[in-house]
Amino acid sequence: MVSSTIILVFCLVAFAAIHSFMASLPFKRRLVRVLGSKADTLYMPVFSIIAVITISPLVYLLIKNPGPILYIIPSPWRWLMVGVQLIAALVAPRAILDAPHRFKIRSQLSAPKTPEAGPLNIRGIYRWVRDPFLFTGLIIIWFTPFMTVNLLVIYILSTIYLYLGSLHWETRLVTQFGDEYREYQKRVHRIIPHSGAYR
Structure with a gap:
């Protein structure tokens, strides 16, 4: 059982390393140099496909070796918990739809307060919570209606990775949007939905 847990942790670390590398600014700068204007169009589909491919071994091994x-x-x-998971899975895509400018490579690489950086433009789900990916991700993880030893280990490590990723992502947003984003941070929580919509 210990060996299966170690293998699962290795798969998660490998996925996290590839995911983080592809999300890094140096990688995106290189991508823009190679692909030019096509970088924004191709990045998200390719990133998503590679994410599915690299997470698949972990999912397979968890199914084969869930542990006690x-x-x-x-x-x-x-079923109530599964329903909450499904709602979270449906809400998650709103994070991209409500702030597409945040995910454009050229916007991320541009200097703050430039036309390329674009406006912060808080709308949709971002008026209630700063990191909807983290919010919905944690719900999907921890509302699983069963738990095994290996699943618990992976969930704890995934939670840590998601939270650290959220911290890193926000340092970029502060760089990109400056004081406007700092003010937003003061008024809207990272994970817990805001009781009143941000205006």
């Missing part, structure tokens, strides 16, 4: 069962939530509560 820690708990299973009984009905009807398990």
